Amino acid sequence: MKAYSPDLCAKIAQACDEGAASRRQLARQFRVSLAFIQKMLLRRRLTGSPAATAHTGGRRGLLDESGLELVARLIRQHNDLTLAELCERVASERGVRVSVPTMHRAVRRLELSHKKS
Secondary structure, eight states, X not given: OOOOOHHHHHHXXXXXXXXXXXXXXXXXXXXXXXXXXXXXXXXXXXXXXXXOOOOOOOOOOSSOHHHHHHHHXXXXXXXXXXXXXXXXXXXXXXXXXXXXXXXXXXXXXXXXOOOOO
């Protein structure tokens, strides 16, 4: 879900500071949830800004650059390996167990074909 605009957060924070209405009434007026207003005010107390923080990017992948290089080398050397066999080879050489869907994404990221004839 997309974050609310910093302008909206500032308007809600200002309205809360002025005490013009209760938080429930402000939630109805600005068409946001009461929980959003409570979290936004907490964020302002902790960080000094009511605006949403930037997305941190999520979890890192199990295969880093050297892992992707290993996958590319394995495919070049043995182009008939299945994704499951690639997973086993990576586990034996790097000690990192990855699932078949993870290997599929790695092969796709490398723009290599995994189709076998």
